[in-house]
Amino acid sequence: MDNKQKKYYLWILGCQMNIADAERIRTILNSINYLETNIEKDADVIITIACSVKQSGIDRIFGKSKNWKKRKNLITILTGCVVKEDKPKMEKIFNHLINIHEINKLPRLLNIESDKISPSRDYLEILPQYSDKIKAYVPISNGCNNFCTYCVVPNTRGREKSRSSENILKECKELIKNGYKEITLLGQNVNSYGLDLKNDLSFPELLQKVNDLEGSFWLRFSTSHPKDMSDELIEVIANNKNICNYIHLPVQSGNNDVLKKMNRNYTKEHYLELINKLKNKINPLFISTDIIVGFPGETKKQFKDSIKLFKKVKFDMAYISQYSPRQGTGSFKLEDNISNKEKKKRKFKLDKILKKDALKNNKKIISKTLKILVDRHKNEYYYGKSETYRDVRFKSNKNLLGQFVKIKILKSTTFSLEGEIKKG
Ligand code: SF4
Missing domain, CATH: 2.40.50.140 (Nucleic acid-binding proteins)
Structure with a gap:
């Protein structure tokens, strides 16, 4: 009999939500006496948590998995954001594909009987093994109802499901008691938190309650959808000392026709109005955004609107992506008709504005x-x-x-x- 303690390796692609998912997977595998390793070749089990928006994340899996095939007895498991269109290819690479909601089943997949984690338990309620001792992510919801046309989340994670505020507050309280100094509340769209729950808190109310917990800590949140950001939320951020003066507000495009094609359900005017309100109420304020260049059909003229918007807002940080078609999304059906060279050029232009503004904003802080x-x-x-x-x-x-x-x-x-x- 092989008594060697089995090891697992977590490969996390993409966002903060995937890190929070990995922290729950860690709890499950540690409960069945598996040991985490950060050396991939030492692992008996490799668990990959795939990313939602970028096809490049999926492409990286193909590259890396070539070595796995040569290793006898290696078990490979894929979870995270995997659409049905990815599955036929992924099934050839991985031994098991599981939905993120089903990670409680991991012991069974590894042929281990365990009653430590109930298979019926909502996966977000599994107590995580946090990756860090100072900062922690606390998911407040999972899934999304928005169907932005470039994103697979509603198809992979399902519709938005919020955790009860009672459980979130309990987790935050425990973190602060254990000396954590920063909590980031996570959701695909935090602003619609609670809409699926009866008689629970709205997001601004939840934020207020977490802020009011006793202790010395900072509170951040991500991500905010501009269509759902309320005045009430802006007031709560402005009026509470634990809530950081930092907003990540993805704009995705500065052109209304492109925003419509992306199914974002707001206009650039609405976005700019929000930015104005935020700047007027919260000072100092750090603003970051996500934007896609070269979305199918984005003309040079339409792209100029993104340039104009960048010049107006003067972002401190921006995550600028060149559009890449992702199977399983609405926009996959649209012709990816902007050349890579042009996408690169557009990214470069936005980058240049960002760098100029970020440097200028940073210079203002010297001697403060x-x-x-x-x-x-x-x-x-x-x-x-x-x-x-x-x-x-x-x-x-x-x-x-x-x-x-x-x-x-x-x-x-x-x-x-x-x-x-x-x-x-
Ligand atoms: S809001 Fe849009 S981009 Fe964000 S997770 Fe939902 S569908 Fe994806």
Whole structure:
């Protein structure tokens, strides 16, 4: 009999939600005495958590899986955002494909009898084994009802299902009690949290309740859909000290016809109005966005609207993607008629504006003092993020990991700041 403790390797593609999913998978596998390894070749089981939007994530799986075939006895499992169109190819690579809602079944797939995690338990209620000791992700919902035409989430994760506020608050309370200093509430669209629950809280109410928990911590959330961001939410962010002055608000395009084709259900005017309200109420404020260039049919003129919008908003950060058709999405049927060269050119143009604005915004902070949550130490520097999500580094002889410190900013680059501990 082979008594060697079995090892598993988690390969996480994509977003924060996938990290939160991995933390639950970890709980299940640890409960059956499997050991996590970060060396892929040592693993008996490889679990891949696939990504929702980009075809490139799926393509990477094909590349990596070539080595797996040569390894006898290796078990490979795929979960996360996998559409039915991906399945025939994936079934040739992986031993098992499971829906993310079904991860409780992992012991059974590995032929292990275990009653530690009930198979009927909602997977988001599995107590996670957090990846970090300072910052934690807390999913508040899973799935989405929006059907943006470039995204597979509604087909892979299903319709939006919110966790009860009672369970979310319990988890947050426990995290703060255990010394966590930052909580990020996660959902594909946090702004529609609770709409599927009867007699529970709305998102602004939930945010307020988490903010009111006792302790010293920061609160962030992601992601907000512009069509559902309410004035009430903006007020809650503006009026509460634990909620960070940071908004990630994906715009996706600055052109109304393209937004319509993407099924985003807002206009650029609505988006800009939200940005104005946010800027007027919350100061200082760090704003980031997601945008896609080269969506099918996006003309040069339409793309210019994205340029105009970038120039107006002056984002601090933007995640700019070149459109790539993903099977199982609405836009997959549309002709991907913008050349890669043109997509690259458009990305470059937005990048250039972003870098100019981000540098300008960062320069304004020189000689100001920022509160930082220190989360990393490398060589002579400590690193952390400010409340406004700016990357800051500084030197110190003391171990300051996991602490809030005040840093006087002395230097800036496009996306980072450097300073020294404020004296006195
Ligand atoms: S809001 Fe749109 S992009 Fe976001 S998860 Fe839902 S369908 Fe996907």
